[in-house]
Amino acid sequence: MASLLLQNIAKSYGTVEVLKDIDLDIEQGELIVFVGPSGCGKSTLLRMIAGLEKITGGDLYIDGERMNDTPPSKRGIAMVFQSYALYPHMTVYDNMAFALKVAKMPKAEIDQRVRNAGKILQLTDYLDRLPKALSGGQRQRVAIGRSIVRDPKVYLFDEPLSNLDAALRVDTRIEIAQLKENMPESTMIYVTHDQVEAMTLATRIVVLNNKTHTIAQFGTPLDLYQRPENTFVAQFIGSPKMNLLPGTISAAQDTTTTIDVTAGGVATVPVSAAGLPSGTEVQLGVRPEDFVVAQPGDAVIFEGQASYTEKLGEVTVVYFTPRDGEDSVIAKIPGIADVSKGTQLSLTASPDKLHLFDASGHSFFYK
């Protein structure tokens, strides 16, 4: 039940920087997801909040109190580990009671808390079992129960679903969402590399960039999807990733900008690039699902020959032959489209679904 403030947090191992300039203001009751590709430092950031990794720069405040040098157990946090980290020699009951016993809490209260957590997590029938006699999903719940009994200010989750199979992952994701709903006061931080988990669970998402080791964007899930600040976020959120079509400005008006796409095609984007001369290089971003097949009279943004198609029933994913040095353009057409290898397609998209980035990858929307 706490707010978190990270100011200018940095982490380096010797001369190797793994995180820098991390500024986050997290309010009480939020569920914040750290997401990013492998090696972006998301787990390291979580472990720094937990106190398992030393903070090498900046300040961490929990409820306004500086925590940089406070030992992990005094920070009012509880953590669910990727491997669950259950104590294999203790029963489910003792696993959950361990922290309370260490804290010398009265027996009656320990018992009441553990049984309560067991009830919330449907573990009542398993309290006497050892972890090895539980299924993966049950172990996961014990790990969560171990956090709940401590009634921490902040819950930390380190990729808690990555050891579960696909079906169980969906169920457990929903369980965590419901758990959060039942504890609206508690603050949670959740690390994952799975963007579906990020999009469905988070009140706000922190996208970390593995090249610059900084925050690429911090915002609500739909913000990240609809208004990515840069090409890194644009291509990280959404699957398949957003197409980036190189082009040049042909006319910059007050509220719209017209782009000549290098591969042929024209687009008018409702953002201002006022002051920039025509001929300035830009990147036009179009999500695969935002492409529609152009009708006669529509402004064609992209034209090409399908080189490969995936018919998933619900959608048809079309891959176009890439131009030299560029990624394949991908379009997601609803339903079972009559497209196969070699089919020539003209695509367009609604102007409000278009994204425009400058040559260095920053969105014009935020200028």
Next chain:
Amino acid sequence: MNPIILALVTVVLGVIACVTYFFGSNWVLDRIYPDTGPNAGRNINRANAVRPWLFMLPAIAILGLYLVYPVFNSIWLSMMDRSRENFVGLENYRWMIADDKFQESLFNNAMWLIIVPAMSTLFGLIAAGLTDRIWWGNIAKSLIFMPMAISFVGASVIWKFIYDYRGEDQTQIGLLNSIVTSLGGDPQAWITIPFWNDIFLMVILIWIQTGFAMVILSAALRGIPEETIEAAVLDGAGPLTVFFKIKIPQIAGTIAVVWTTITILVLKVFDIVFAMTNGEWGTQVLANYMYRMTFIDGHAGRGSAIALTIMVLVIPIMIWNIRNALKENA
């Protein structure tokens, strides 16, 4: 013939004989149950059922000859008199139970059994826990492990110099006595002091076995998932709580195996006592007494009775140890 050439020829012939046996017996088996023809499936199954026995037969035969046969021969011998000709029934056992020296050996063995495995495991555990945390831990580990490479007799020679005593008015060359005299004390003939000399002998075995315990326990400690320790730290556990409540229980099985392995070794302790005191001054142990009876006193009947006593004591620990080790691997 030159003995070296003879030895070489024997080795080469032995290897050839082994290879011939395994290939040959396998070939014959494949002829009896060919994996082609109408009964190929049944033949393969039968051949697979027979093959392990075929390959293990030499080992079983040799183990039987050198381990099982001596056991029965010892049982037989233990019921014979000194001349090995006259059957005396349980007379040797009756003598053994009444014998002062046997009782002393049994008592000493019990002391060894309690103290040596406990101390070796304890020191091994401490060494394993501490060496993992320091940069020169691997050097320390090598030093602690090194005595394992020394034979028991060699170790005894080293410790003889430590416990050495040279008469009241002579220069003391023993390490222990030189420490004692430099502190102003009187030199002692350490290995003749009743009760304490037992402990001094045990120190030698503890010195040797601590390395063994340390290596096995250190590997076990490293096998503990790091996240369970981090979870305990987050749960507020201090270093001691983590060690005793999280680490030790997770390696309890390994501790038991180390403990029992040293226990079995201790039950058979012979060399150290033989080299240091030869069982004098109240330090006699079963294995040394068995040796003494059989080869010095020349009474194989009594010696065999003592040998069987040792065997009866070892077997239950052995079974427990093997069960534990199997459980560890499962």
